[in-house]
Amino acid sequence: MADPQSARPPARPVVTRFAPSPTGYLHIGGGRTALFNWLYARGRGGRFLLRIEDTDRERSTPEATAAILRGLTWLGLDWDGEVVSQFERRDRHAEVALAMVARGTAYKCFSTQEEIAAFRAAEEAAGRYPVFRSPWRDAEPATHPDAPFAIRMRAPQTGETVIDDAVQGRVVIRNETLDDMIVLRSDGTPTYMLAVVVDDHDMGVTHVIRGDDHLNNAGRQQMVYDAMGWEVPVWAHIPLIHGPDGKKLSKRHGAVGVEEYQALGYPAAGMRNYLTRLGWAHGDAEVFTSEEAMGWFDLSGIGRAPARLDFKKLENICGHHMASADDAALLHELTAYLAASGQPSLTEGQRTRLKAGLYALKDRAKTFPELLEKARFALIERPVGMDATAQAALDAVSRGILKALTPQLRDAHWTRDGLEAILMAEASSRGLGFGKLAAPLRAALAGRTATPSVYDMMLVIGREETIARLDEASD
């Protein structure tokens, strides 16, 4: 017989959600919030749901919804089931508001917006902080006129509400600071505070992981859970991301939208890694895969202070992921990057040469623009455009070296060893260090002096093209 002390209710399967409002692009902070929810659910065999909070008809647009989905998809975050539109659930929200009125936990308020605005203005003019108290809270139902009404919560006015937050700890809110917030507007539409609770409950959300700008809201929302007798989810309010100067991240800091980062050429795996690591730690782990992160990710590892974006570290992390990426996947992502940044796509020939040279390129680049720059030798057609340093490397002596090399290359074994034998012999016969030989070769082959290894370049573009470029440069 089981020890009753050890008998626990079966753990509810984890259900998390990301619930952005479609008023613009996917903010990098929102992307990280989504990522945390995704990691938490995926690491526990749970479900990760997506809901669009589009109850504000003035500001919500389908374009914004599409941008958010694109951003999530680029980040590699997949969600379960259909995307839920909060707006489409408005009847259900109204139904719950009315149910609360019937239960006595909410009431109809007939005060008009004009009355409330006038009250606020008067209070402020009198130097007081305006806190509107509806006169309808304690009115007899029979005295209600037949007029438009909003539904307000009948907020508890004594005692305290405790938010047991998995990140912030135990947060106590004195109920006297809670107001009778409106849950259903006079036009019958729900407010955020109501909709979010009803939807989270109906969708079976067990863990609400969101920005800590909602920490205070959790107290108000818990009021709705209590009013309906619903089980309160686990709260986890995570700090927002700040700019390098410590201020809330905004446009003036540069890229704030997830899609901007794609256009800047950061690989998604590196972005996920960096974003995961921003404000969360697992010991000394710095570079890891999403699969590893899923196994490690835990709410208790989330820091309580806002983190600043550090582009240098982002690049560094991206470099590691770029280097370890699968060639085919990297090429695929590069193609998407070109499209996202409005650049022409690769020709078939460029694609083939790039694929052949990836082994020598991917561990030298941190971002796609950098990869492309290093891959210049494989992408260009003759004539090879020279930059100033490349031209400087092609003096008369250097051109003589290239001329002497050409016939030897025609008969060379086109392997690293074969090429090395020829180049080293040429260098030593002239009493030069190999570096003196490599510089003009780089210039001739890539039109640049900073390039991958000369051997790798020659192997990738092949004998004919190598000789042609040397001829061109030594004329």
Add this chain to the structure above:
RNA sequence: GGCCCGUUCGUCUAUCGGUUAGGACACCAGGUUUUCAACCUGGGAAGAGGGGUUCGACUCCCCUACGGGCUGCCA
């Protein structure tokens, strides 16, 4: 104004009463090298300030300062 949250190297963080306060990025110096990148070695660099509690505080409590959030018929 009221309420709530936060504060360890420049940055991201580890530490969960006892450590020479560790790692990573960045930076500096040296090494390696075929340029760049990478890599190797070394270096400087931190508990916001003030009170407590304790044999002992980065760690627990209080105050202050600074930063952030909420306070809407926005989300």
